Structures are given as structure tokens and as C-alpha cells.
Amino acid sequence: MTSKSPRKVIERIAGRRICRGRSAHVFHVSYGPPKKQGLCDVCGGELYQRDDDSEETVRRRLEVYYTRTEPIIEYYKTRGLAVTISALGPVDEVTRRALEALKREDDGK
Ligand SMILES: [Zn+2]
Numbered sequence: 158m159t160s161k162s163p164r165k166v167i168e169r170i171a172g173r174r175i176c177r178g179r180s181a182h183v184f185h186v187s188y189g190p191p192k193k194q195g196l197c198d199v200c201g202g203e204l205y206q207r208d209d210d211s212e213e214t215v216r217r218r219l220e221v222y223y224t225r226t227e228p229i230i231e232y233y234k235t236r237g238l239a240v241t242i243s244a245l246g247p248v249d250e251v252t253r254r255a256l257e258a259l260k261r262e263d264d265g266k
Contacts, residue, residue, distance in 0.1 A: 163219055165245060171212045178202030188247055 168187065176197035182196040183206060184191045191198045209216065233239040240262055242254040 166219060167212055167215050169245070170215045170218075171204070171206075171208055173210050174204040175207055176200060176202040177203055188205075188245075233264075 169185070172186040172188070174184045174186060174191075174195075176184075176199070177196055178200040180200065182202070183189075184197070185189045191204060195204050196202070197204060209218070230239055240258045242251070242258050244251050246262050
């Protein structure tokens with residue numbers, strides 16, 4: 158997450174839909190839509206948007222991120238202890254990127 162692309166961050170979070178079923182399966186209207194709109198592919202449960210995923214709330218959460226979290230990332234970056242990956246795209250792809258980045262770091266030390 159970076160202050161350079163708040164629109165993408167908002168799209169990513171505000172597009173998230175959660176299943177009301179026990180396992181709370183997660184979908185995204187753009188990056189991982191269910192086969193039937195509004196229904197979970199796994200259990201058939203109703204999908205909904207969490208209150209804290211609304212666009213207005215996401216904007217407020219981003220402000221907190223920029224003022225409180227981003228400075229910590231800079232702290233670790235300047236010490237060579239942070240790795241940056243893109244979090245855009247399907248969950249499986251982002252997970253693969255994260256694991257590969259961690260493996261590269263592990264191999265490099
Ligand atoms: Zn479900």
C-alpha cells in the first residue's frame with residue numbers, strides 16, 4: 158500500500174465482499190467475483206460488504222495508515238529490512254509474490 162495509489166487501495170478494500178456463512182469466505186467484485194452475484198461459490202451464503210470496508214471508512218483508515226503506519230515502513234526500509242511487492246491482482250497471485258519475495262530475502266542472507 159502506498160500513498161501514490163489511494164484509488165487502487167480504495168477499490169481493493171471497498172470491493173471486498175464477505176460470506177455470511179461460518180467460514181466467512183472472501184470475494185472481490187473485480188479481482189475475485191463469485192459466479193453468482195451476491196452468493197458465495199463455496200457454501201451458497203449471502204455476500205455482504207463489511208461496514209469498515211465502505212469507501213468513506215476506507216478513506217479514514219487510509220489517513221491513519223499514512224500518518225501512523227507508513228513512517229514505520231520507512232524506518233525499516235532505510236535499514237534494508239523491508240521488501241515491497243504489489244498487492245494488486247488475485248489473492249493467489251499476491252500470495253505467490255509475497256512468498257517469492259520472502260524466499261529471495263531468505264536466500265540473500
Ligand atoms: Zn461461504
